[in-house]
Amino acid sequence: MGLSFLCKLAVCAVLFCSAPAGGYVYQMISDCEYGDNITDTVYFVKNIFNQKLNNIYDSRLGKYIGFGELGMKNAAHYNNQSWKMQARKVEVDTLRRYNVRLFRKSILDRKVPPNVKVHQTKPADYGERSMLVCSVWGFYPQEVRVSWLRDGEEVTTDVFSSDVLANGDWSFQFHTYLELTLKRGERVTCRVDHSSLQESLEVEWDTFALDVKHATIAVGIVFFFAGLAVAAVGALYYWWKKQRFHANRL
Template sequence: MRTLTLVLVGFAFCWVSSKDVYVFQDIDECEFSKEDLSDMVYTVKLVFNQKLLCSYDSRMGKYVGYDEFGIRNAERFNNQSWKMKERKEQVETVCRANARLYIKSEVRKAPPVVVVRSNSEARFGQLTTLECHAFDFYPQAINVTWLLDGSEVTGHVVSTEFMDNGDWSYQMHSYLELVPHRGETASCRVEHSGLKEPLVVLWDSTSLHTRIIKLAVGCSFFLSGLAVALSAVYYHKKRHRGFSSLVLH
C-alpha cells in the first residue's frame, strides 16, 4: 500500500529587519501506509530559515537536535513532561483522527443533482441562455458538457469554478447560449465518479410547444368566433332585405 503523509499543521513566524528576513516554521506531519493506521508516525519539525533545528519522532518518543541551538531546545522539550505527554497523545488525537477523516473522504462519493432550465422565457428563433446546475457532489472532480441533438457543443459555453458548500460537497454551473429551433434537442451531460455512467439531462422545451399550441387554439377560437359573427351579420342583413321587400309589396 502506498505511504501517505498528511501535513496537518504548518505555521511560520516572520521577522523583518532593515537588512534581513527571518522565518521560523513549525511543521507537523503524519505518515502511515496501513488501512488500520497501526503504523502511524507523528513528526514535528522546527525550521529556521529553511534549516532544520530539531524534530520530534513518535517512534523515538523524543526530540533530536541538529545544531547547537537545536540540541539545547531538544533537551529543554524532552524535560517538559507535559509536552512529551501531549506529543504522545497527538498520535491519536491529531494524526489518526485526521487520517480517518481523510480516508473517509477518499471513499465517500456523492453523485450530483443536476437541473437544466432556461434563464428566461424561451422562444423559437430567439437567443436564449440555458443553465445546467450540478449540486451536492463529492469529490470535486466533475465534467459538464452540452449536447445539441447528441453532439457536443464547445462554443458559447461558460462554466463557473467549483464552489465549496462547506459540508464536504460542491456545486458547479454551466451556461449555453443558443437559438432554439423546432425539432432540436439540447441536453447537459455530467460525468462524475459518483455516477455509474454519464448523466444526460434533457432541457424541457415543452413550454415552447405549449405556447404554440395555445396560440393555435386561441387563433382557432378567434376564427370560429369571427365566423359565427360574420354568419350572424349575414343572416341579419339577409333577413332585413327580405323584410324590406315584403313591406314595399
C-alpha cells in the first residue's frame, strides 16, 4: 500500500500485576497506519502479554491473527464474538472519518512561519573580517531553505550551516553563518523559503549601530576642529586687541 506515515491513535493499555516483582502484564494497544490517501487506513489492535504479542486484529483481514498456541486460541475466540468484530469495524470507520483527518489537519498539514534575525557574532568594524549569523526558528514543518545574498546576488562561499534542530514543541530552528569583510554600503540579506510563506522572506543585516558609530565619530571630529577654529580665532582676536592696546599707549 506504500504507507508513508505511522500514526499512533487512541492507545489503550490495561495492566494486571499480581506483585511488583514476578507479576503479569497485559497490554492492549490500538494504532493505525495510512498514506497520502487516508482511505487506505489500516487499523490494528494488539494484545500483548508479558511483552510478547499474543494476537492482533488486522483491518485488512477483518479478523484476529494469533501467535503461539494461546494466541491462536484467543484469536479464534475473539473472531467468534460478533459484537467484538462489529466494534472493530466501527472503530476503523471512526478513525478514518474523524481521528485521522483531525490528526492530519492539526499535525501533518500544520504550517507555522519562521522568525528570522540577522546579527554579528561579535563586534567588528568596516574593513574588518567578521561573521554574520542568520537565525531561523519556530517554524513547521521541518523543511526549510536559507541562503545569503550580497547586494542581491546569492553567495555560497564562506557559508557554514547547522542541521535543522527540533525545539521539542513541534517547531524547528536553523542557523547559518556567513564570513565576510564588512563593506560600507553593501547590502547583506538572509533569504528564507518555507512552505508556510507565500513568497521568500528576506531580512537584511541592520548596519544602523555601525553607521551611528561612524557618524558619531565624524560629528566628534567636526566639533573638535570647529573648537580648534574657534579657539584659534579667539586667540588671534586677543593678540590683535593686545597689539592695538600697546599701539594706542605709544
